[in-house]
Amino acid sequence: MANSSVIGMNEKLGQTYRSDAWWVEPVLTVLALGLFSIYAFWRAAQNNYYEWGPYLSPFYSPDLRALFPEMMRWVAFSPAFLVLWAPLGFRASCYFYRRAYYRSFFMDPPACAVGEAMPHNYQGEKGLPFVLSNLHRYFLYLAIILTLFHWTHVAHSFDFNGHFGVGTGSLVITLDALLLTLYVFSCHSWRHLVGGKLNCFSCSKFNQIRYKGWVRVSKLNENHMLWAWLSLASVGFADFYVYMVSSGVFHDVRFF
Ligand code: FES
Incomplete structure (x- = not known):
């Protein structure tokens, strides 16, 4: 980083002393x-090629058509839309x-010590839609x-017509x-749930157990960003794989 990285209040978008x-x-x-x-919206709207043999696309999980067959007969749109709002x-x-x-996306600011797109009027996440982040x-x-x-x-996915494969x-x-799993259980809220709101870790057996859990979750939490990206890539790839196999483009190789 060159010189000072501090930018004033009237900078233009992208203005910075940074040289990296x-x-x-x-x-x-x-x-x-x-x-x-x-891709996810297009695949959810496609409402096709989401299962093959023992495989189900994660975009269509849980399989509402299998769980509620009668009810789902009345749903005219893709069941993925009934599911995807939760992970979204x-x-x-x-x-x-x-x-x-x-x-x-908002460039507010685009990086540390770089001029931002909008004036300084951040009021906290109090209004819609960002207040929903509190959920x-x-x-x-x-x-x-x-x-x-x-x-x-x-x-x-290991059950091929009743046989392990x-x-x-x-x-x-x-x-x-x-x-x-690594992404979900490295969540900051999970970490708080496991070990938060405690003034004394050693005061009871239960608190000691919570402390041990909190130490482990904290280790996982250190790489939360990595798990966030990897799980995003893997959910997309798992759907893509099921799409390719069920549409006949890929042949699923069986190891045994
Ligand atoms: S999933 Fe909870 S903080 Fe990222």
């Missing part, structure tokens, strides 16, 4: 989140993603339920569930 490539991160973030959002709300209110889209802990509860569903799909799709779906 500060713009790379927001540009890559716009590309990654933008492309993922377009979870990720959109995630502390890491908030930082990412505030910088890259993050509730989206966490939903995300935990969804993660459990993902693991049921993992178990199902391992296909490429089984591995893809397992990896996706694993990365989602």
Whole structure:
């Protein structure tokens, strides 16, 4: 970083004393989140090619058509839209993603010590829609339920007509569930739930257990950004793999 990195109140967008490539991160973030959002919406609207053999696309999990067949007969649109609002709300209110889209999409500011797009009128997240970010802990509860569903799909992905088998799709779906689990359980709200609001870790047996859990979650939390990106990539790839196999473009290789 060159000279001073401090920028005043009347700077223009992008104005900075920084000499490093500060713009790379927001540009890559716009590309990654933008492309993922377009792909996910298109796949959800497609309402086709979301299952093959024992594999189910994570965009259609839980499988509402299997759980509520009678009720779903009356739903004229893709069941993915009945599901995706929960992971969307979870990720959109995630502390890491908030930082990412505030910088890259709103450029408010685009990076530390770089001129921002809008005047300084930040009032906190008090009005719609950003006040909804305060619901993050509730989206966490939903995300935990969804993660459990993902693991049921993992178990199902090894079941080939009643026989145990391992296909490429089984591995893809397992990896996706694993990365989602790491993302969900590295959440800041989860960390608070495990070890927060305590004045004394050693005062009772239960508090000592919570302390041990909090230490482990804190370790996981250190890489929350990494799990956020990897799980986003893996959920997209798992859906893409099921799409390719069910539409006949890929052949699912069976290991046994
Ligand atoms: S803070 Fe990122 S998922 Fe909770």
